[in-house]
Amino acid sequence: MVKATPGGIDRRGFLNLAAMSLAGSAAPPVLDPSAGQLQPTPRQTEGPFYPDKMPPDTDNDLLIINNRLASAAGAVTHLSGRVFDMRGEPARNAVVEIWQCDNNGRYLHTGDENPGTRDVNFQGFGRSMTGPTGDYYFRTIKPVPYPGRTPHIHLIVRLGGKRMLTTQLYIKDFPQNARDFLYRSLRAPQLVTADFKPITGSTQSELTARFDIVLGPAPEDPEEDRMRDLDRPQIPGRR
Numbered sequence: 249m250v251k252a253t254p255g256g257i258d259r260r261g262f263l264n265l266a267a268m269s270l271a272g273s274a275a276p277p278v279l280d281p282s283a284g285q286l287q288p289t290p291r292q293t294e295g296p297f298y299p300d301k302m303p304p305d306t307d308n309d310l311l312i313i314n315n316r317l318a319s320a321a322g323a324v325t326h327l328s329g330r331v332f333d334m335r336g337e338p339a340r341n342a343v344v345e346i347w348q349c350d351n352n353g354r355y356l357h358t359g360d361e362n363p364g365t366r367d368v369n370f371q372g373f374g375r376s377m378t379g380p381t382g383d384y385y386f387r388t389i390k391p392v393p394y395p396g397r398t399p400h401i402h403l404i405v406r407l408g409g410k411r412m413l414t415t416q417l418y419i420k421d422f423p424q425n426a427r428d429f430l431y432r433s434l435r436a437p438q439l440v441t442a443d444f445k446p447i448t449g450s451t452q453s454e455l456t457a458r459f460d461i462v463l464g465p466a467p468e469d470p471e472e473d474r475m476r477d478l479d480r481p482q483i484p485g486r487r
């Protein structure tokens with residue numbers, strides 16, 4: 249269930265709105281939709297770790313599961329942005345889904361053989377629905393590397409029940425990007441790269457990241473090869 253949306257009201261509505269304005273003031277949108285025809289955000293493989301069993305909570309706060317008191321480990325990050333079509337019109341009621349490994353490099357997936365201990369307080373997956381201005385928002389952690397991959401956040405955007413985009417978001421200037429086979433396959437990596445910036449005055453060393461998304465005109469082809477196995481952790485001695 250999509251519980252918390254920009255402007256929506258729920259248990260953490262105030263937190264979300266406050267965080268959104270904080271994130272917004274710290275980093276202006278990266279896209280200027282008035283600049284004319286926009287480039288679509290590049291596709292990237294889904295990988296094998298889209299949750300095979302959903303967490304008990306799928307809202308846009310990945311740090312806290314339901315009403316638990318414990319919070320996930322990691323560098324708290326306010327990830328926000330806008331979803332546009334190629335003419336620069338905001339995509340409203342688009343469902344943005346993210347999933348990523350926890351601070352120990354573990355995904356919420358029974359097939360993840362990564363050796364770290366899974367952080368049971370990390371939700372691992374979340375959804376946010378865009379409002380009239382195309383805005384989405386998540387509270388999550390700054391992604392960390394796992395064997396064989398530079399840090400990234402997986403992302404799917406659905407519109408009207410159709411999957412419009414599958415991609416991965418990277419950390420700007422992260423040294424390992426240059427050695428990552430999926431990052432290196434990008435012709436325009438800047439379109440899926442965000443600056444994770446410290447929020448001035450944050451006593452918790454929280455970060456903000458802006459990622460604006462441009463949807464192409466057609467939904468993705470469900471038959472297309474998503475190269476699932478290529479995103480597996482590459483553990484020495486194992487295939």
Ligand SMILES: [Fe+2]
Binds near residue numbers: 295297397400
């Ligand atoms: Fe991944």
